Amino acid sequence: MDLNSAAEELYTLHPTEFVRARTACVEEALAAGRATLAAEIAALKRPTLSAWAGNLLVHSEPRQVARLIRLGEGLRRAHQECARTQLRRLSRQQHTLVAALSEQARLLAAEAGHPIGQAAQHKVEQTLRAALADPEAAEKWASGRLVKALTPPAAFTAATAALNESSARPAVAPHRARGGKREVEAAVQQARKRQEEHDQAQAEVERAEAALRELQERATELTQQLHATVELRRRMRNDLEQARRRAAQTEHAAQQARHAAETARARAERPASRGTHRQGR
Incomplete structure (x- = not known):
């Protein structure tokens, strides 16, 4: 897709379909990593x-x-x-x-x-x-x-x-002409x-x-932004819940590891103490 093909498609669409189709073209260009093309398409105005x-x-x-x-x-x-x-x-x-x-x-x-x-x-x-x-x-x-x-x-x-x-x-006479x-x-x-x-x-x-037309386009853009923000908030909440579950799981694992380390340390210290006592006798 290039600017000419996108414009030809958009400007043969009825004005009520223009903004939705333009947004789709912009997203397609962004997905392809073509930010400059996306900006050029976004700048196209809806026709009367x-x-x-x-x-x-x-x-x-x-x-x-x-x-x-x-x-x-x-x-x-x-x-x-x-x-x-x-x-x-x-x-x-x-x-x-x-x-x-x-x-x-x-x-x-x-x-x-x-x-x-x-x-x-x-x-x-x-x-x-x-x-x-x-x-x-x-x-x-x-x-x-x-x-x-x-x-x-x-x-x-x-x-x-x-x-x-x-x-x-x-034709009329010269004086009337x-x-x-x-x-x-x-x-x-x-x-x-x-x-x-x-x-x-x-x-x-x-x-x-x-x-x-500009107000209508702005309203459409704001509506799209609102939907995107709501979707982003939903994803962030899911990410937060997953992060919290992972934090709880790792905290429990860390506690068990600390307990195991303390136990191992205690066991390691007991034989050493007994050996020292026997040598003293």
């Missing part, structure tokens, strides 16, 4: 429900992972080059692929026996959009060790949404503001979930 579904997707659909990463590279390049035609085409592909992959994540979770709701599926979609927008986010997601959902940059999301909206509108441009800019600003508000709210949710 949406992160777990995203990890299932990564481990089950490697080709789709590569496809989404390539699409993200194309989108970011089109944004940088202001290639509007290409950006519209890639944005449509993004919408289709994200919807398909989030649905696949939902199906995988259901097949694993733990269906996810709309809120968790929405977070999976947010993670996929974050992977499209940011190469670091893409790397985190593609590792298959995601701990919590990722959030795409507000500017990227707003710009893509405004672009999709403008591409869906019919200028007014439409201002409307798009206003819509982008409004979308950015709403996205920032959502990001803040989502961050609060993630912080609360992380705090609760």
Whole structure:
């Protein structure tokens, strides 16, 4: 067992099974004398429900992972080059692929026996959009060790949404196009503001979930420590009783040995005294 194989096993397990399985892996590493590996495994954090579904997707659909990463590279390049035609085409592909992959994540979770709701599926979609927008986010997601959902940059999301909206509108006269441009800019600003508000709210949710998760993990660890302490106390009591019995047995044997030594000494002294008395006569 190494860190990669342990992480792959742990992060495809449902979050409710994570801590127990992690503890088993840590104990296995310790039993093998691999303290460093045990510490690395112990440092792995339990994923949220949406992160777990995203990890299932990564481990089950490697080709789709590569496809989404390539699409993200194309989108970011089109944004940088202001290639509007290409950006519209890639944005449509993004919408289709994200919807398909989030649905696949939902199906995988259901097949694993733990269906996810709309809120968790929405977070999976947010993670996929974050992977499209940011190469670091893409790397985190593609590792298959995601701990919590990722959030795409507000500017990227707003710009893509405004672009999709403008591409869906019919052509207008030039004098109206200028007014439409201002409307798009206003819509982008409004979308950015709403996205920032959502990001803040989502961050609060993630912080609360992380705090609760840490408390739950700590409670589990304390429970395990308590069980270990109770078992250790039981063993120590048994050892103490055995030690007391051995002490009693050895004390009795020591008394008998002392008595035998005193008897032998007394016997040894009596003949010597008689021999001396006879010589005196």
